Amino acid sequence: MHMKSSLAQSQWPVSVATAPACEGCGLVERCFLAKPLPDDDGDCADIVRRRYPIERGERLYRRNTPFTSLYQVCSGSLKTQRETPEGDLVVTGFFLPGDVVGIDALADRQYQSDAYANIDTEVCQLDFERLLSHCAHKPGLNAWIISMIGSYVRRKDSDLSWSCSLQTHQRVLRFFLDLHERLTQASHTQSSGLSLPMKKQDIASYLHMTPETLSRNLAQLRREGLLHLHDNRFTLPDTTRARAITGL
Amino acid sequence: MHMKSSLAQSQWPVSVATAPACEGCGLVERCFLAKPLPDDDGDCADIVRRRYPIERGERLYRRNTPFTSLYQVCSGSLKTQRETPEGDLVVTGFFLPGDVVGIDALADRQYQSDAYANIDTEVCQLDFERLLSHCAHKPGLNAWIISMIGSYVRRKDSDLSWSCSLQTHQRVLRFFLDLHERLTQASHTQSSGLSLPMKKQDIASYLHMTPETLSRNLAQLRREGLLHLHDNRFTLPDTTRARAITGL
DNA sequence: CGCCTCATTGATCGTTGTCAAGCCGGGTGG
DNA sequence: CCACCCGGCTTGACAACGATCAATGAGGCG
Structure with missing residues (x-):
């Protein structure tokens, strides 16, 4: 019964060591990436690339390019935008520290929007293939992924409704x-x-x-x-x- | 166009036996539930409850009740609706044969909307707890779930954009x-x-x-x-x- | 300083919501 | 069989809200 009442992020064991690169990150005490990943027995090191800077106005990924990674915002903020048939740009989401961006690419394995930094920003990169390949023998990690996606769905759903x-x-x-x-x-x-x-x-x-x-x-x-x-x-x-x- | 088959659905082996209850279901040749589940070694029988009828106007689940199951539409159609702060009802989605409904409940473990049958309808019920508990040792099943959620996200995202x-x-x-x-x-x-x-x-x-x-x-x-x-x-x-x- | 982008304010126009009336089809009961 | 009703749908008249067009102001940067 690894999957109790809530899929919430808060149920991960409040863990001990934080990764060196995470020292000084404002998010460190509520970020799960700062701690060892759920069920990590040491072989997850290749999944995360920590605190990777993006300058104001810089593009993180482009629409219709192959999906490789999810990104969690450490500091700053990102926006995603798409083009309407008429050629206007529409902002489809804002991503703040703690948010995960790139989830809209899961279905097609292609990013569905362009992601830009609104201001100077830092992100942690998650290699999705490697993440999935570790899931099989790590039910906690699996639950974490589904929880993360669930949060995104909830946000989108509530956005859509209001x-x-x-x-x-x-x-x-x-x-x-x-x-x-x-x-x-x-x-x-x-x-x-x-x-x-x-x-x-x-x-x-x-x-x-x-x-x-x-x-x-x-x-x-x-x-x-x-x-x-x-x-x-x-x-x-x-x-x-x-x-x-x-x-x- | 936007109907490239998503992430994983098409990669399941075109399988042999179809479940008895699925005989005569219009969806049978494109439905993965009609075939054994990915990586199923026989112990997944308790996950699916097949072809469960809902009458026109009947409610499938209610907002703010505990999330237990996802449902795939076999025939007919469903709608989900929510209430605005002013008390008006807003339809948030339509679900046609092949669609999976209930995904908005993943994050909170509570259904986020009321689901009703627009016309006489049949659904297959998926017990989510059991589904997850089988995931650990069945990476294919895990990928299928993520793919299913991914499709939902894509739909919501594109809805939101237009x-x-x-x-x-x-x-x-x-x-x-x-x-x-x-x-x-x-x-x-x-x-x-x-x-x-x-x-x-x-x-x-x-x-x-x-x-x-x-x-x-x-x-x-x-x-x-x-x-x-x-x-x-x-x-x-x-x-x-x-x-x-x-x-x- | 001049150029550029972003933000604000005003005047006008068009689309959509609101309110109201009428239509149609299905269901019920006499 | 017909009268009636009721919910869903359609059409019209009007008002309101937001988009458009235009002008101006404020801040950043060469």
């Missing part, structure tokens, strides 16, 4: 609530304001609206005292009311 | 193109017209528009000769033009 059905100002507010939550859980800093790790254009694209509409809605949310945003730093002064409005 | 960014009439047309493709690949019947296995209200909800808007768009597509739809049977007279319009 990104179209909510009103514009609700979408914007929900985006910032969600972002706040993900950023604070990743790094436990409760500093005065979080920095916005992507461009507003990209946010607009992700939320299926024009930059103009986003800007107007931001102005209104500021007026209503639901969001402070200045110089790429933001806070949510009244999360209770915000949650009530967005239904989160 | 269901919001396209114009209304494009969304409608794309929906019918997609439906046509999925229905014909499931049962190889190239009959004169396919029957629409769901209500228009649900289609409207799924496409994020009102029934009125859907109706108007259907009327226009008929006028333009891109879609025939009468008495719940439909054909696509000009798939080439339709594809060009929707970017599929």
Whole structure:
């Protein structure tokens, strides 16, 4: 019964040694890659390539190229984008520290989108073939993979359910609530304001609206005292009311 | 197009014996459940419960109940729906013969939506715990699961990318193109017209528009000769033009 | 300084949601 | 067999929201 109540990441044994390359990584205490992999008996070393830097604006992988690796964000942030039939670019996801990117490539063994760094970023690379080949005799590792994919599915599903059905100002507010939550859980800093790790254009694209509409809605949310945003730093002064409005 | 057979399904040995309950199932020649499961050495019998009927309008599972099983549709069709914060119901997916439903429950071990039969339907039930417990010593089975989830992710991802960014009439047309493709690949019947296995209200909800808007768009597509739809049977007279319009 | 990209604000137009009425087909009961 | 009802669907008139077009401002970098 290796697969108890929850597939959650938290059930891995709080492990002892952390890999040398992980020293100083802000994610280290909640990152499973920083610890030995589940059921690792020492032969998993070739799976992970740790803390690999990507510069702002640099591309991590390109659409329609062969899928080889998954990547976990250590610091910074990534976006994935695709092209519409008309040739416009649409942002399909943002990836923050702790998130795994590349899962959309599992089915076709081809990346389904282009992945770019929004700001200077570090990722850990996971060789998927090697990962799978170790799974057979490591049920814990297998469960971890399915859990990881499950989280991605949940996120996509919930995105899909609100990104179209909510009103514009609700979408914007929900985006910032969600972002706040993900950023604070990743790094436990409760500093005065979080920095916005992507461009507003990209946010607009992700939320299926024009930059103009986003800007107007931001102005209104500021007026209503639901969001402070200045110089790429933001806070949510009244999360209770915000949650009530967005239904989160 | 987007129907390259995914990761692993096609690589199973075209197997010999089909299970008795699968005789007469329309899906039998493309269904992997009809054949012994990958790497099955005989002890997988308890995983699958075959061809289990659900009546039109009946609920298969309910949101926020414990996740136990995945279901593959044999015949008929299912929908999944959720409630918005305002209390409206939104259809989040349609499942046709060959599709696996319940994958959104993987992360939380709770179903994330309500699943209903649109018409009289048959499903095969897969006990997920048992499935996983067999994975350890059956790498093929493991790969199959990941492939199955991968297909789901791909579908969700592509839904997400077009269901919001396209114009209304494009969304409608794309929906019918997609439906046509999925229905014909499931049962190889190239009959004169396919029957629409769901209500228009649900289609409207799924496409994020009102029934009125859907109706108007259907009327226009008929006028333009891109879609025939009468008495719940439909054909696509000009798939080439339709594809060009929707970017599929 | 000038160029560039990003962000903001205003004016106008078009598409879609809303509200309302009418239609059609299936089911029920007299 | 027909009258009736009800849910699903269609069509029309109107209002509202967001996209488009255009102009301006703010910051980064050669």
